Structures are given as C-alpha cells and as structure tokens.
Amino acid sequence: MNTFRVLKTAVTDVAATTTHQPGATTTAAAARTGVLNLSKGFTLHTPNFLAPTSRGVVPHLSPDNLERNTGVEGVFVALEDFIEKAPQRVPPLYTYPSPLRTFISLPASKFLVLSPRRSPAITCPKANSDANLSILTSVGFRDLPIKDYVSAVMRLEPDIVLSIADVANTVAPPGKNRVQKMLGRTEMWLDEVLKVAGGTGVAVFAPVLPVEKERQRMYLSHLVENVEKLSGLVFTNVEGVDVVPVELEGLVKLGSDVSVGPHQVLEMVGKGVDLFNVSFVGGMTDAGIALHFTFGGDGEGEEGLEMATDMWDVRFATDLSPLEEGCECYTCRVHHKAYIRHCLEAKEMTAWVLLQIHNLKVVERFFGDVRRSIEEGWWEEGRKRFEGRYKREMPVGTGSGPRLRGYQYKSVGGEGRLNEPAYRSLDSDDEGGL
Incomplete structure (x- = not known):
C-alpha cells in the first residue's frame, strides 16, 4: 500500500509492485491501493473518486444531503465558476471573510480540490498567453490572470490545488513551436503555484501534458527536480500515465475527467491512477438514468x-x-x-x-x-x-433533463436555444394553443 503525504511523499508496502531497470525513465505501472493523508486531517483510501461540482455544489444535492446520504469524500471545484464579475467588480468569493469551503457550505468531512477550470473544460476561442488563461464564465469567455489564480490558493485555502496546464484548444496535435510554448508556460505556472503553496499545507498536483514523452522530457525532468514539493500528478487522458518517470511514481495520480464510464476507470486503475473526477455520474443523473x-x-x-x-x-x-x-x-x-x-x-x-x-x-x-x-x-x-x-457504452436518456447551463455545451456556433421557453402565448395556435 502507498502512503501519500502532503508536500512530501513516502512509498511503503506497494500493493501491486513492478520492477524497474536501472536508469529507466518510465514505469510499467500497475493497479495499487494507497492512503492519502492531507494536512487538515483528511484521510482517503485509494483508488477513489471526486464528485464534480457546479459553482461549488455537487449538482442536485444540498450540503446536508451530500453529508447524510452519500459516501463522497472529496469534491472538484473550478475557480472559473465564481469569477464572472471580475475584473470590473470583485467577485463575492473574494470578499467573503472565510475560506472557500465555508463559502460553498462544504461539509467539514469533505476535502476540496481547486482547479482553474472545469473538467472537461469548454474550448475557448482565444488562446492562452504567458500571463493569462482563457476561461468560460457564466457570462461568457474572458481571461483569468495567472497571478489571480496563484493568489486564490492563499485566499481560498483548498486542501489540494491543481496547477495550470497550457493545453492547446485544437483537435489536431500541436506543432513543435506550440508544444514548446505549452511546456514553458506549464512549468512557469507550476513554479508560481509552488512558491505560494510552500509551507501552507496545501497539496500541489502538477499536470502531465497530453503529448508524447520525448516532447515533454525536459518538463518531466523539472517535475523530478521538484518532487519533494509535489503531492500528485494530474492527467487529462489515459496515455499520459505512461510517460511518468520512476522518480514520480510515489505521487498521487489524478484522472481529471472520467466521462466515458467505469471501463475508463478500470483502464486507468490498471495503470496506477489513484483518484478520479467522475464526470459521467452527473451526466447520467441529468439524463434521468x-x-x-x-x-x-x-x-x-x-x-x-x-x-x-x-x-x-x-x-x-x-x-x-x-x-x-x-x-x-x-x-x-x-x-x-x-x-x-x-x-x-x-x-x-x-x-x-x-x-x-x-x-x-x-x-x-x-x-x-x-x-x-x-x-x-x-x-x-x-x-x-x-x-x-x-457493455462499454452507457445508455442514452429518452426524456428531457433539468434546465441546462450554458457551459454544459460545446462552444460551437449556429446552435439554437439551449432550453425551450417555459411559457408560451395563449393566443398562439402552435402545439394546440388556444
């Protein structure tokens, strides 16, 4: 079993062991169990899952129902859910005198993972820059200054913070120049998060980019150099797990988006992934399944x-x-x-x-x-x-779900209304009207 500790990681009694050749750069990871001990007294047995949230709330569940009627132990919260008023007005999240968990009424028994974006994140039309991350708020696309996310780590006091990955907003694989920008920015942003989180008790999870291991070798070497400051790694796809160096195997591995279902979970567990943001659950619930x-x-x-x-x-x-x-x-x-x-x-x-x-x-x-x-x-x-x-595929719901939020749709043009009007004119003769 692996014992994961905040900021420093120790490995003891591995449940599923593999052998490594001297000088090897990657591992043949295997399914493993572990215990994640966070600084505020939270203990999580892995493999385990996180519940995604919308504006800090697990969809459809009030905090008391979350506490009393579920076994959820941790939630995944996105900063872009709360900052639609910035920079013209200070978001209420920043003026509230207590940490984020109090602002969203998160039960004391649940731990909180803070991410800059939802997972899966909606593609933004504007590219990231060295100083800004493109995000989608409830009122449209805008920029999140990197310095604002870094300062939010101190102000909001999450238990785990996910560092920012500069992921290309394209379907096609990024070119050589784009990959270099991705790696440089991701490394620079990670260093900024580590500077702020050091000594606070906040566990930092570093992203592993969805590109071939040879193309991010320098970035992975940077992670190895900072392994004592890291508590975990974040992956956006299954293939990314295969590039992890041996020196990082003792860190917690988080799959940031599991949208396919339990078959995807098992595939990643078999590669040594420990935590999963199970977005497919909310999708099934919304569909009435x-x-x-x-x-x-x-x-x-x-x-x-x-x-x-x-x-x-x-x-x-x-x-x-x-x-x-x-x-x-x-x-x-x-x-x-x-x-x-x-x-x-x-x-x-x-x-x-x-x-x-x-x-x-x-x-x-x-x-x-x-x-x-x-x-x-x-x-x-x-x-x-x-x-x-x-079967690998989940069934498709035949009814209409609850009223949808705009960010649940992909950002493509030419679409009609997301929701049908709640009322219609009584003078209309459509649909059998009077």
Missing part, C-alpha cells in the same frame, strides 16, 4: 449487460421495486421506480436528487470493491470479468 453496475460478484454466464437504466421508460410507471435490489442507498430504501419516473415526468427536481444519491452510492460501492480486489489479489480476474459482463 440510474446506474446499477458492480465490480464484485461471480457474474458467471452474464455478458453484454447494460450498466444503467433509463428511468423515463414507460414500463416503470407502475413498478414498485427499488432502483436496484439490495442497494442500501436512501433512494432504494425509501422510494420506488414508479415514484421516480413520476417525478421525472412532472419535472419535479426531487427525481434528480434521488437519482444522484443512488448513482453516487453505486460509484462508491464500485471503488470499494476495486480496492478490495487489489488488496485480496483478484484485481485482474475482476477486471476481465467486468469487461466481459458489461
């Missing part, structure tokens, strides 16, 4: 199963069974499918609250079984069984 996959169990003879169920389906209108038999979440203990489908049809927000509670419980149970499989020695067997049992 209930998750029901499990990692444990024998599963003999089962294959091609769906990992989730669309609760808009009319067959659930009179179904009085829980979302998942045997599930111990609040939703399954108290309510049934017919009630949840009724709430969806009525556009009652209780539907999404109950679905989010259940879906997070499914993910919590999944990660618990993954940890147990590594510790007990049946990880590889369990992974193969899971991959054979479940």
